[in-house]
Amino acid sequence: MFSFLLVALLLIILPAEGSSGNYRTYTLTPHVIVVEKELQNTVLVPLSCGATEGMEISWRREDGRLLPNGGNNISIPVPMMMGGKFTCHDNAGTLLNHQLVLVQLRNPSQRKILERTGDSDYIQCLSRNYNGDFHCSWKWTQDGSTKREGAVVYISAKRSSGSENITCTVDEDGAGISCLDKFQCQYAEELDFINLRVYLRYKHRVEEYVKDFYISEIVRPDRIAITKVDGETFQMQYPKTWSRPASYFPLTFHIKVLSLVRGRDCTFQPEPQDSHEVQEMETQNETFSVGNRGQFLLCVRAQDQLCNLKSWSEWSHYEMK
Numbered sequence: 001m002f003s004f005l006l007v008a009l010l011l012i013i014l015p016a017e018g019s020s021g022n023y024r025t026y027t028l029t030p031h032v033i034v035v036e037k038e039l040q041n042t043v044l045v046p047l048s049c050g051a052t053e054g055m056e057i058s059w060r061r062e063d064g065r066l067l068p069n070g071g072n073n074i075s076i077p078v079p080m081m082m083g084g085k086f087t088c089h090d091n092a093g094t095l096l097n098h099q100l101v102l103v104q105l106r107n108p109s110q111r112k113i114l115e116r117t118g119d120s121d122y123i124q125c126l127s128r129n130y131n132g133d134f135h136c137s138w139k140w141t142q143d144g145s146t147k148r149e150g151a152v153v154y155i156s157a158k159r160s161s162g163s164e165n166i167t168c169t170v171d172e173d174g175a176g177i178s179c180l181d182k183f184q185c186q187y188a189e190e191l192d193f194i195n196l197r198v199y200l201r202y203k204h205r206v207e208e209y210v211k212d213f214y215i216s217e218i219v220r221p222d223r224i225a226i227t228k229v230d231g232e233t234f235q236m237q238y239p240k241t242w243s244r245p246a247s248y249f250p251l252t253f254h255i256k257v258l259s260l261v262r263g264r265d266c267t268f269q270p271e272p273q274d275s276h277e278v279q280e281m282e283t284q285n286e287t288f289s290v291g292n293r294g295q296f297l298l299c300v301r302a303q304d305q306l307c308n309l310k311s312w313s314e315w316s317h318y319e320m321k
Contacts, residue, residue: 028102028154028199034206035078036104042079048072049088049097056091078103083204102153102206113150113202114209115141123198123211125218129243132184134218136196136211137176149174150202159192160212166194181215186243190214220311221251224300226318233289234318236300249304254312256280256299257290266299266315296320 023037025045035045049057049072059067059074062085067076076086083101090096105111114122117139127134140148157166157179168179177198196211222239229235236253243249257279258268270278279290284305290296298318303310 028206031098032100032102032153034102034104035083036106037078038107039080039105039110042077044075045078045101046073046075047086047088047099047101051088051090051096057096058089058091060087060089061085062087076101081203081205102201102204104206104208111207112141113148113200113205113207115139121211122209123196125196125211125213127215127219128222128239128241130184130186130215130219130249131243132181132186132215133179134181134215135176135178136198137171138198138200138209140175148202150200152177152198153201153206154197154199156195156197158195160195161192163192184215187248190216216307217309218311219304219307221302221304221313223314224253224302224316226298226300226316228318229287232291233287234298236286236288236302238286238302239313250284250306251302252282252284252305253286253288254280254282254301254303255288257293258297258299259293260295260297260319260321264297266297266301266317290320293320 022041023035023043025033025035028034033045033047035043037043047059049059051057051072053072055072056070057072058070061067067074067086072088078101081103083103085098085100087098088096111122115138116122123136123138125134125136140150142148151174152170155168155170155177157168158164159166159181163183165183166179166181168177170177179196181194193212193214196213198209200207200209222241224239225237227235227237238246238251242251256266258264258266259277268278279293290298296319298320299315300317301312301315303312
């Protein structure tokens with residue numbers, strides 16, 4: 001009996017990709033079938049149990065309700081966004097296989113899972129160096145007072161050359177992924193862009209989000225460390241996460257020295273009449289003298305000196321009271 005069931009489980013036949021004039025079905029993962037259609041249409045989606053021929057097969061919904069039709073291969077109607085999980089069982093009630101049916105709407109303007117702010121992308125990606133590791137994140141939309149917290153169904157990340165050496169893992173909170181291109185050479189010119197595809201699910205809805213980018217387009221250094229050398233001189237230290245050697249990956253420092261005023265931070269932009277309260281400059285030197293200023297706020301951020309697409313790090317600050 002055990003060997004019979006094992007054979008039945010191993011002979012899983014996945015539904016083939018199919019299409020019609022108003023819908024298309026495809027297998028996203030071995031147990032996830034996506035039907036791409038218009039919202040109002042009701043379509044028939046084929047399911048296969050993959051059991052041995054001649055077995056008596058019954059099907060159930062995820063809530064346990066029995067489907068009226070049985071057999072190794074069936075078709076289920078999917079109206080609106082009414083997908084779901086379907087399981088097939090033998091005549092003893094033993095679970096043989098399962099399929100999750102998700103609905104993807106054809107019109108991209110009907111996306112509802114992720115939030116888009118202004119002209120920014122749905123997915124934001126950042127890298128702290130040129131070593132090949134990067135992080136992408138997104139923001140779930142609000143459904144009234146409730147946040148639509150979905151789940152990652154499938155990730156595809158590869159170079160435009162076809163190289164598939166990029167691995168990704170989902171963050172614990174489900175709102176991002178951490179990826180690594182194992183063959184990325186930080187000293188070589190980056191010829192092929194990364195094509196990232198993320199399929200996200202909310203209930204029985206699935207949406208595909210695509211982003212193309214080079215590592216060099218998303219590099220942003222971590223915060224700079226500021227060390228006081230003496231009363232007036234400070235040293236800026238490259239982030240430990242930044243690519244080495246520093247001579248090959250030089251940084252430019254943006255320095256602001258502000259009069260210390262309660263509530264003022266590094267984002268402060270003075271009015272013309274208050275410009276004397278701010279000393280500001282850009283330099284490649286790692287040491288800086290503030291001069292005799294009394295109480296002040298020293299702010300430093302950095303960016304790649306040589307990259308055409310430059311992104312500043314977040315501000316680091318040092319208060320002299």
